[in-house]
Amino acid sequence: QSALTQPASVSGSPGQSITISCTGTSSDVGSYNFVSWYQQHPDKAPKLIIYEVTKRPSGVSNRFSGSKSGNTASLTISGLQAEDEADYYCCSFAARGKFGGGTKLTVL
Amino acid sequence: EVQLVESGGGLVQPGESLRLSCAASGFIFRNNWMTWVRQAPGKGLEWVADIKEDGSATSYVESVKGRFTVSRDNAKNSLYLQMDSLRAEDTAVYYCVRNLGWYNLQNWGQGTLVAVSS
Numbered sequence: 001q002s003a004l005t006q007p008a009s010v011s012g013s014p015g016q017s018i019t020i021s022c023t024g025t026s027s028d029v030g031s032y033n034f035v036s037w038y039q040q041h042p043d044k045a046p047k048l049i050i051y052e053v054t055k056r057p058s059g060v061s062n063r064f065s066g067s068k069s070g071n072t073a074s075l076t077i078s079g080l081q082a083e084d085e086a087d088y089y090c091c092s093f094a095a096r097g098k099f100g101g102g103t104k105l106t107v108l
Numbered sequence: 109e110v111q112l113v114e115s116g117g118g119l120v121q122p123g124e125s126l127r128l129s130c131a132a133s134g135f136i137f138r139n140n141w142m143t144w145v146r147q148a149p150g151k152g153l154e155w156v157a158d159i160k161e162d163g164s165a166t167s168y169v170e171s172v173k174g175r176f177t178v179s180r181d182n183a184k185n186s187l188y189l190q191m192d193s194l195r196a197e198d199t200a201v202y203y204c205v206r207n208l209g210w211y212n213l214q215n216w217g218q219g220t221l222v223a224v225s226s
Contacts, residue, residue: 032210034212036211038153045203045216045217045218045219046153046203046213046216047216048212048213048214051208051212052210052212057214087152089152089153091211091213092211093210097154097155098155098211099145099152099153099154100152101152102152102153
């Protein structure tokens with residue numbers, strides 16, 4: 001059982017924006033700016049898309065952005081594209097289990 | 109280019125052992141924490157173990173403590189996961205991951221499948 005809570009699924013149409021939340025506690029997400037996000041396509045290894053709450057690794061589209069408010073971190077994907085359909089996981093070093101349960105994004 | 113290549117997975121019976129290996133290249137291996145993450149079929153990511161740059165510190169998820177041992181050989185740019193007393197619930201794809209600190213999990217291997225079944 002993850003200490004970080006994510007919605008099981010979200011969906012959006014091409015061109016729209018969606019946000020995936022990741023709720024922890026004041027001891028993990030709320031205390032540190034060390035939340036990362038990973039994208040995983042079926043049968044592929046996860047890929048880092050956001051680290052330290054808001055930073056994007058080189059090569060990651062600027063359509064992906066991260067933020068945090070209190071004990072909840074969020075990943076926003078703007079201008080949805082079909083290729084964004086994947087599972088997304090948040091991660092906090094301080095959280096029990098480290099990872100959220102994952103969110104399946106469906107592009108309608 | 110950073111590469112992490114896992115090997116050693118396979119089908120074993122409950123109670124048996126396996127040793128996973130991860131060959132690293134394209135970065136200074138001895139300067140990085142390394143992490144093992146696993147994913148059971150159809151399930152989410154689960155952190156398994158970490159090891160410090162020089163191997164002097166390790167940590168494990170509770171469910172594998174006393175059964176799994178993470179180690180590294182910096183001279184060979186290699187990471188290992190010794191898995192003993194395997195259980196059906198250890199069945200998963202195991203990923204070797206470069207950890208840049210604070211769980212900035214920058215690079216992932218392709219994974220190796222471990223299946224535990226009688």
